[in-house]
Amino acid sequence: MAQMTPALGARNLLVNCARATDGDRLLIAFEPSKYGYYDDRTVEVVAEAASALGLHVDTVNVGFNASNPHLAPDLLLRFEAADIILFLARLGDQLRFSGMPAGKTIVVSFAVAEKLLGSGFGNADHRGFEAIKSAVNGMFKAGAEVHFTCPLGTEVRGTMSAPLATEVDTTILRFPMSMFTPVPAATFSGRAAFTFLTGSGSRYYDNYTVEFDGPVFALLQDGVLTGFDGADGDVAKANAHYDRVAAHFGIDRNFVHSWHAGIHPGCDYPWPMQDNYERWGGVSFGNPRILHFHSCGAYAPGEISWNIIDPTVTINGVNIWENGTLHADRILGGSEILAAYPDVAELFANPVRNIGIGD
Helix, strand or coil, rough: CCCCCCCHHHCCCCHCCCCCCCEEEEEEEEEEEHHCCCCCCCCCHHHHHHCCCCCEEEECCCCCCCCCCCCCCHHHHHHHCEEEEECCCCCHHHHHCCCCCCCCCCECCCCCCCCHCCCHHCCCCCCHHHHHHHHHHHHHHCCCEEEEECCCEEEEEEEEECCCCCCCCCCEEEEEECCCEEEEECEEEEEEEEEEEECCCCCCCCCEEEEEEEEEEEEECCCCCEEEEEEEEHHHHHHHHHHHHHHHCCCCCEEEEEEEEEECCCCCCCCHHHHHHHCCCCCHHCEEEEEEECCCCCCCCEEEEEEECCCCCCCEEECCCCCCCCCCCCCHHHHHHHHHHHCCCCHHHHHCCCCCCCC
């Protein structure tokens, strides 16, 4: 890929994702670096790129509220005055855009640091990954047979009862585009293997992550968690975690809502997972080495995710993901997308393997 810089990543975000044009009013809603998630330089780089494009730029510190995220009336007024609202803050995901003013382009960025904005994750043409997402979604048609495994022993199968739901609100955008639409878990059964459980980024709570001494298997039957298998101590720990989180939020403990896997081979997580589980879960899931389920709660993304590392995902007999590598040329229409976006093709030819787990 040609030389990559944070400034080019910011331009990719603004032009290819937000479709910004000269004269647009951009509001950057940011979360200061003191919270340990986004870095302040990202705000500066995006603001500079926006000004160079002729945008009118405003910024607002929205902080971080783990237990009570909300839109204050004065903040809503500032949103009303903007054409484009860019969240460099977890608030965008926490609120799920409830109560957002209509007619705005709203973007949540998962390039949480200047380093990521300047990598292949931030620089590769966003439009290419929009096309990859659409092509993957198109493979999950009614009757599609899906099977996935992993080196730890995952064995899950399902048959699609309907195609994936279309996403109606196209003004709500993610940058970079690193996931396809979640696949409902209601028709999936089997054993999902993992070595830790962590939150989904929906809500935050104490003891957000638990790690196990060995592999634990979640037993899944038609979208319902029926139990865990593994060493006795690990199984007890997993059950206690589910009991505590479900009771804390008053939600359906055993409901498994959906799953999806990463589609962005440039999604690099250059920090150890253990340093910040919340940040890890919010960024690294876009790497094709990770497939995760949304569980504990009858809604997406639930409150506990199962992270399956290095999946092989077979759709109608074709290994689309193989040991954590997404083969875009095996997706229907994928070869044409790669030909149209050479920088995206280069990332697929040389995928990033670093997801912060020290392997």
